[in-house]
Amino acid sequence: MLEISNLEVVYDDVVVVLRGISLQVPDGKIVALLGPNGAGKTTTVRAICGLLDLHDAEATKGAITFDGADLLTLRPEEVVAQGVVQVMEGRRIFIDLTVEENLRAGAHTRRDEARQQEIDALMERFPVLGERRHQLAGYLSGGEQQMLAIGRALLVKPSLLILDEPSLGLAPRIVGEVAQVIREVKERGVSVLLIEQNAALALELADYGYVMENGKIVLDGDPTELADNQDFQEFYLGIGAEGRRSYADVKLYRRKKRWLS
Ligand SMILES: Nc1ncnc2c1ncn2[C@@H]1O[C@H](COP(=O)(O)OP(=O)(O)OP(=O)(O)O)[C@@H](O)[C@H]1O
Ligand SMILES: [Mg+2]
Numbered sequence: 001m002l003e004i005s006n007l008e009v010v011y012d013d014v015v016v017v018l019r020g021i022s023l024q025v026p027d028g029k030i031v032a033l034l035g036p037n038g039a040g041k042t043t044t045v046r047a048i049c050g051l052l053d054l055h056d057a058e059a060t061k062g063a064i065t066f067d068g069a070d071l072l073t074l075r076p077e078e079v080v081a082q083g084v085v086q087v088m089e090g091r092r093i094f095i096d097l098t099v100e101e102n103l104r105a106g107a108h109t110r111r112d113e114a115r116q117q118e119i120d121a122l123m124e125r126f127p128v129l130g131e132r133r134h135q136l137a138g139y140l141s142g143g144e145q146q147m148l149a150i151g152r153a154l155l156v157k158p159s160l161l162i163l164d165e166p167s168l169g170l171a172p173r174i175v176g177e178v179a180q181v182i183r184e185v186k187e188r189g190v191s192v193l194l195i196e197q198n199a200a201l202a203l204e205l206a207d208y209g210y211v212m213e214n215g216k217i218v219l220d221g222d223p224t225e226l227a228d229n230q231d232f233q234e235f236y237l238g239i240g241a242e243g244r245r246s247y248a249d250v251k252l253y254r255r256k257k258r259w260l261s
Helices: 041-048 076-081 099-106 112-125 142-154 172-187 199-205 223-228 230-236 247-260
Strands: 002-011 015-025 030-034 057-066 084-087 160-164 191-196 208-213 216-221
Touching: 002 041, 015 030, 015 041, 015 057, 015 191, 015 216, 030 199, 041 057, 041 084, 041 160, 041 191, 076 084, 084 142, 099 112, 099 142, 142 160, 142 172, 172 191, 172 199, 191 199, 199 223, 208 223, 216 223, 223 230
Parallel strands: 030 191, 030 208, 084 160, 160 191
Antiparallel strands: 002 015, 002 057, 208 216
């Protein structure tokens, strides 16, 4: 299980971006982390994956553990060795390599024969990739690229897969296909931390969800609880929204309404 407790992260020694967040991803579950642009979602992923240094950031408080291992002290490749693998925002695939070459590159730590078997099995499970195995990845559609990025991550045999906005920029029909892939990942027993701005998608897939704003968790609950929450509906599902800017604004607005009535 992944456990983040009271994590504070600062960029360039001054900019506090995470202000004491706590969240958990239990084994075998899909947990969604929602929130608007700039909330600190990607920063949370960087903290988990040992990438803070690279971005001149530092965890100044709190802890992150995975099955007891202290992730904050590990280098990125050591985090991967613990079974925690991420698919970065904007799907970093090699556009000049074919689909199959991309998968081979992703599985570089494994022995040749076993590796090829796993790649073949993956292509069978995701025919979208199989049918395009010799095609340059740069020519794949956004959704296909996302599936390739997820497929490549799966070859590392993660116990926890972190997806940073997998639906970003995808047409609704393709989002459905990516959602199906995420369901299959869970069926294989892999836990998923799903970062999303598409709240409807996140609620559909997740076992539990957290809402983050301005570096803090402002709401959490299981999908039915979140969907029933009026503030959440107004801001994230756009039901009854009146152009308000943030979840905090919605709460303030509702409080004001109560005072006035
Ligand atoms: N390298 C950096 N140096 C300084 N500030 C940064 C850096 N990277 C991100 N930030 C700031 O940290 C805050 C959180 O950014 P982050 O990328 O974590 O948000 P996010 O929730 O992933 O947003 P998005 O939905 O747009 O991807 C933002 O205000 C951003 O400007
Ligand atoms: Mg982000």
